[in-house]
Amino acid sequence: GVSTRLMGALIMAHSDDQGLVLPPKLAPIQVVIVPIFKTEEEKGQIDSFVNQLTAELKNSDISVKYDDRDTQRPGFKFAEWELKGVPLRVAVGARDMQNGTVELARRDTQTKETVAQDGLSATIVRLLDTIQENIYQKALDYRTSHITEVSSYEEFKEVLEGKGGFISCHWDGTTETEKRVKEETKATIRCIPLDAKEEEGVCIFTGKPSNRRVLFAKAY
Structure with a gap:
């Protein structure tokens, strides 16, 4: 069984001043997608893209959350999911739809990169593996140095x-x-x-x- 002490060790080993950092293999939500739009037409285009991406990720056993709440601004959502430790955030806006790109933000390194929408689900799967290994290695190196x-x-x-x-x-x-x-x-x-x-x-x-x-x- 999982004890509260084990969960405490997980929080202390990986988290930072911005909140929780969860290894992808343990995160209840591995990927969160945040849309950025001004018009309903833009929202409709983003929805169609996200629905397809979500289906592909679920077929790869990736848990994904589409945060299309209209009660919060994108910046609030970014901060909230960062605080909750979701390993990877995908931001997609109207300009991204025109360019065929999305922005990926890693929770472990707090870095962002713009990647192509083509083959995005495979890119995300590989990146989650990279994040998992990086979080583990960082904790191992810290322990070894101490x-x-x-x-x-x-x-x-x-x-x-x-x-x-x-x-x-x-x-x-x-x-x-x-x-x-x-x-x-x-x-x-x-x-x-x-x-x-x-x-x-x-x-x-x-x-x-x-x-x-x-x-x-x-x-x-």
């Missing part, structure tokens, strides 16, 4: 008070050692990594033998 390997207790305390983050070190496997480290530094073992490689070493606190590293950190 893990520091140490070999002594002095170094452990220096990193803890300075850089912070996770500290990778050897531990003798006893609850007593973890308790004493916590009493002195407030840091505890957050996990024993599933992919931790076996390596001979000595516990940073007691000097006793250890065959793999664990991750210590402070809980905030």
Whole structure:
């Protein structure tokens, strides 16, 4: 089952000051389409195009929302869907219909690009895969950059008070050692990594033998 803690981790790992950022594979709405028009005739042309695009995206198992509300301006809609973390926004206006283009806005990088309407559904599918990979890699790189390997207790305390983050070190496997480290530094073992490689070493606190590293950190 999905816990509230898991959802909290999802929000904290990926989101930014503009709101939620959702990986495409988890987003309830993966693509939102916002029309920009002045006349009903323009709206009718955009509707026809969007209906076809929506059908193609749904055939590719992409969840899509056409936000054609007449109670809100396009700028409000842009901000609202950005806040809700929808991975990709498609804006299409009367000029786009004349030029055979649309504007794509990525939530993860907050970048925009103008692309052709021809083959648009395939372009969107590929872009969602790119967004998924980028979000994952960004989070992985952040985690990796905040893990520091140490070999002594002095170094452990220096990193803890300075850089912070996770500290990778050897531990003798006893609850007593973890308790004493916590009493002195407030840091505890957050996990024993599933992919931790076996390596001979000595516990940073007691000097006793250890065959793999664990991750210590402070809980905030």
